[in-house]
Amino acid sequence: METLNNYPLLIQVTGIVTLSAGMMIIITLTVLYVNRLRVKKREQDFQEAELIILDELNNHILKYNAITEIPSNELRTTVVRLNALQNKNIIFKQSLVKLLVYFKLNLTGAITRIISSTYSRLKLREFTLGKLKSKFWFVKTQGLTEVQEMRDNHSIPAVATLVQDQNEDVRVAAYSALLKLNSKTPFSFLSEEKDELSEWHQILLIDTITKAEGLELPEFKVYLGTDNKSILLLCIKLIIHYQQFDAVPKLLSMLDHEDEYIRNQVICALGMLNAETAEQRLINQYPLESNKNKSQILETLGKIASGFSVEFIKDKFLKAEHFSLLKSAAAAIVSHPIQLKEMILNSFTELDDEQKAVLKHYQEPLNLYGIH
Template identity: 30%
Template sequence: MSIFDNIFHYIGQLYTDRLPYFPTNIRASLMIILFCVIAAIEIYIYILFKRIVKMREEKQIKYWKEHIGNVLANIIVYDETDNTAEIISHFYPRFKKIPLGNKIVNQIVVNEILLYRKNFTGKTAEVLSQLYRKLNLDKKTRKKIANRNWDIKIEGIREANEMEIVELASAIIKYTDDENALLRMEAQAAYIKLSAREPFHFLDRARERILDWHQVVLFEIITKNKKLTIPSFSKWLYSPNDTVVMLCLKLIEHFTQFDAEEELKRLLRHHNPKIVKKSVEIIGKLELANAESFMFEIYFDQSEEIKLEILNAFGRISSGQYADFLSSRIYSTDIKIKKEALYAIKRDPDNGKNKLREIYNQTTPENQALIKHVLDDRIKQE
């Protein structure tokens, strides 16, 4: 009998024949030890099982990813002289042999098609889109969008966006004002692309904030999409949502929408100083001379930051109507205000530099030094 047989025999006798004769505390300790040993063995077996399953899964993923990638690669190099229907009928049987009922394989097919669709245009993109529908993958995308979990919803929305499944726009619109910021952003970005008639309808119902980084994303999508029909964004400057107003102001600036003049003048008295500042900035860039009087009216009630923007706007417009006002600003106690006023005067193409020289002969040594600085064309305005 080996040493291991002796050990197992002893343990067996310990827990069967001798256990009842031990004191209570020793019996309890032995039972705890037995429980811990059994639990440790079960844990090791579970870990081993999970590793085997994971290895098989990784092997399966590697095989199917390579196989599906090869099929899709063949679509790309296929003769483009054939029409789309012929190409699909040629490759569809190959995809039908793939076990799409398997969740892992199904997701690999979706991911690979999305990857190729994102990187190719023309007939290849058209074939991939139609193949996606023919394999009923769009139905799974719809189910994902209706899922309770927000991360799965996002996955579905991204799929619909990439594959341009326009009929899902009506399902996506309800998430464009969701409490979850990530879901809201994905839904808004997708809706702009998928809604043919009213791509900006989500702005009408937006109550949640459009975060700054989200505004950057939407701005990129809107300005780079050549298929979009750009509306007059001034209609949303009445929105009670300040972030909607701010986004529309940026778009008005980018698309130089002069028809927003009246709304821009109204926003000069907005409760949000960021909106006031942006409105002044746009008035200056669009050189809206009719808005000068409105800026003058609010000037003395504003912060230094907005005052500087107003002076800059006066300089951009350079109508000459507020030349005396600009001249008076050089006697401000704020050095930044002085410099901005002097630069605004200089911007007058007809008489700016002459006006500064005239002021130079009548003002203080401190102001004369500033005027010299402003008149020096080698020094760029800060």
């Protein structure tokens, strides 16, 4: 330090900063290394715990076809051993839940009842429900996933409390759990959710709804009056998936919606529902829309392909003001039934090279099946 004092102040400051930075780098690297070792050790502990529990389950539980087939002494001693393991530490308890959830998801028949009985006898439900009260959102979502995968209907009241959670991931996980568990009002979130759900969360909810067993579906048109854009889009997708044709009049009224993307999805839905009654309204709507929505209208008319809009589509093809409209009109023409398509194509007497090329492109085998 005395030697350092012999140097100018700037050099002294530079030396102290360099030394401090070096120490910080060493400390940071040490912390990263220690954390990495801890993570690796934890992973190894989980693997060892899973192997021990898996061996116990395979040898004394899963080899039977029904819980009544397990000798009472063996069942009692097995439950005692598994209890001892889960009480050993949190790693064994979480590993036990993880394995039971895995088997519940991937096995069928009577064996799933054995898994549910084991879950109940070991009082793991209380452990899972404890996660729903955690202050960490990811722990709550883990607990919600475990509840729904174990089909724990007794936990519906606890799950329902999380639909008001401030975290969107937790709310969506709670919605999914209530849908999977087939609660009394599993679709109430469609009218109660105030925040915009991300597209990923919409996909998760659609996946849950379409895969849930014994779910009584509502008429999703009822929820099309909401101000929540994400819920609107979700309901439109569900109307398409379940082919709820009685929603067509409500969808037609939504062509006046102020949001361009909502109108785009409504136009698409009308095509997917083959709504012939919508054709004239779509034709009237055409000049009011952007090029993107105009293209969607042409493609929708092509999907419906009743013959009513042939002259309109031909006119837009011949007088296309933008290449995207030319492509959509060509796709719409080719989408018509063979006889009608041939009649349209034969009616063209003078086409320029670009029009011919686009028509040829959409008549290629792959493009005929929508692979553009």
